Amino acid sequence: MAPSGLVRALTAAASALEASADELNRLDGFAGDGDLGITMSEASRALKDVLAANQDMGGGPLLSACGAAIARKAPSTSGTLVATGFLRAAKAVTGTAVTGTAVTGTAGTEAGGTDAGGTDAGGTDAGGTDAGGTDAGGTGVEALERAFAAATLGIQARGKAAPGDRTLVDGLDAVCTSLRESLAAGHTLTDALHFAAAAASAAADRTVGMEPKVGRASWVPQRAIGHPDAGCAMLAIAMQAAAAEITAGGTTPAGG
Numbered sequence: 001m002a003p004s005g006l007v008r009a010l011t012a013a014a015s016a017l018e019a020s021a022d023e024l025n026r027l028d029g030f031a032g033d034g035d036l037g038i039t040m041s042e043a044s045r046a047l048k049d050v051l052a053a054n055q056d057m058g059g060g061p062l063l064s065a066c067g068a069a070i071a072r073k074a075p076s077t078s079g080t081l082v083a084t085g086f087l088r089a090a091k092a093v094t095g096t097a098v099t100g101t102a103v104t105g106t107a108g109t110e111a112g113g114t115d116a117g118g119t120d121a122g123g124t125d126a127g128g129t130d131a132g133g134t135d136a137g138g139t140g141v142e143a144l145e146r147a148f149a150a151a152t153l154g155i156q157a158r159g160k161a162a163p164g165d166r167t168l169v170d171g172l173d174a175v176c177t178s179l180r181e182s183l184a185a186g187h188t189l190t191d192a193l194h195f196a197a198a199a200a201s202a203a204a205d206r207t208v209g210m211e212p213k214v215g216r217a218s219w220v221p222q223r224a225i226g227h228p229d230a231g232c233a234m235l236a237i238a239m240q241a242a243a244a245e246i247t248a249g250g251t252t253p254a255g256g
Helices: 003-019 021-029 036-053 059-073 077-094 140-159 168-185 189-209 230-249
Strands: none
Touching (some): 003 021, 003 059, 021 036, 021 230, 036 077, 036 230, 140 168, 140 189, 168 230
16 A cells, blocks of 8 residues: 555554553453553554654655554553564565664563564665555555564564464464455455454454463463453454555555
8 A cells, every 4th residue: 555545544543542442451451461452552652653754654664663663652562562563564565674773672672673684663665665556576465465474473473472372463363364365366455454354353253262372361261261362352453443544545556
């Protein structure tokens, strides 16, 4: 999607997460500290500040700047995981390392400022066309699929979680599967986003009956059963808001 579409989608997602803070806190209370909504509100405010100040920035550098801001403003475990996702996504859509701030926080440090041999946060666009549908040789759906795949791998490695553990990774895995299917089917970016958002919601629903296998939730797993995982619910809320915004704005991929 074009940078303006990316800004609108991320702004809508951030606003939806802020509005859902109480519900995210409630869900997190069954499995964690009950503060996910607080953390995501802080992350969302940081995200919207970056987006408002950089509306013409290319997709890769914009995602990187968002990740760096979240790492600074919401340095809890969940905030650090989300920041990692943004930073990994930034590299995936630019095809190059980007320079700047290390990700630090209770979930660890992003390789001391260098992740997989490159530096994280805030860098350059490798001379490519970002998020207009053709950056790093792909359509808008291809770029989105690469971004989510990279983000998922980063979050999975950082959080030491796998699909089936009843974490955010379950939702991300479902989104990645949906995007691969949309890419193979030749779906437009708008349709791909809607299918991915539906997949995220379905994944959150499935976690209701799943037993937590990692983290604090695994200490008393019966408390969480019967409620959706808060991280998966967070992803579903963000994806639904982003998809609705792109539909309302009529954004389509450059080649999709």
